Amino acid sequence: MWKEYYHASGMYDFDYSLRRLDMDPLIRTNFKERWVDVPVRLDDNDKVVVRVNSEGTTEKPVFTVMSDHDEDQDIIFENIRNIFQWDKDLNDVHQFFQGTELAMLFHRYQGTPIVRDFDLYGSLMKAIIHQQLNMKFAYTLSTRFVQKYGEEVDGSWFYPTPEKVAELEYDDLREMQFSQRKAEYVIDTSRKIANGELDLKQIAKQPNEEVLKTLGKVRGIGPWTVQNWLLFALGRDDLFPAADIGIQNALKKMWNLDEKPAKKDIEKKAEGWSPYRSYAALTLWRSIED
DNA sequence: AACCAGGGAAGAT
DNA sequence: ATCTTCCATGGT
Secondary structure, eight states: OEEEEEEOSSEEOHHHHHHHHHTSTTSOEETTTTEEEEEEEOTTOOEEEEEEEEESSEESOEEEEEESOOSOHHHHHHHHHHHHTTTSOHHHHHHHHTTSTTHHHHHHSTTOOOOOOSOHHHHHHHHHHHTTSOHHHHHHHHHHHHHHHSEEETTEEEOOOHHHHHTOOHHHHHTTTOOHHHHHHHHHHHHHHHTTSSOHHHHTTSOHHHHHHHHHTSTTOOHHHHHHIIIIISOOSOOOOTTOHHHHHHHHHHTTOSSOOOHHHHHHHHHTTTTOHHHHHHHHHHHTOO
């Protein structure tokens, strides 16, 4: 068992990230003791569960990372630091939005970090499964999917491998109330990843525009899904999912509109929030979460 | 019961 | 290229 500390240099709302992580029934959190268990898949395919804890929240919290997997401590810690983006200076982000029309929201919701999904492939599957569904049913589906085809280690769930999903039939997912389309999108995409036609690790090195092109060509993956993946799987700073219904509703509320704003107006406005559009999106989502 | 949900493909201009 | 319709399924 090892334990490593990390002192945040500025603000970081860990309690908020816990709440977000807790939305996913597959993720094990504890609010009283302020921790979350993170499933980490190592290169040798070892599956390790890492406990991430925080003392304090928002104002210079101190994080601890613990695991009883005694090898690979440095790799595991780097992984966790990357997932939680602890080295990102959120004070800079906060400063940037002062003087914009989001200043009030950024004041109310300080130190909102991007917390990356735990698995590149799982993140993509989750985005496809969640397309166009209300959150409750969306999580019902992704949870069924992982609990049937993934693997549980010490109470935490690992997404299945693309190789495993590639072997399924569409009817296997239809039984779990996937629509025919969704079953096709999930399995066909997994097959492309399993046979090497799509290399997510390679794609992860490309700039946003290129990722939009390469992933956007895949049937079942549109702009919303790629943007989601760029934001939540890769943790990129400057994505704004204008197609997202939550974003549209948040802007409708902020601007006191009767109808949801047009996508073009949204994109135009969001240009002014570059290079931190992802943080604008997160803070807007936060403004309609209760 | 009608409309919505943290979209996307296929068809029609 | 852009607009419209259909796809599916549960939630409110």
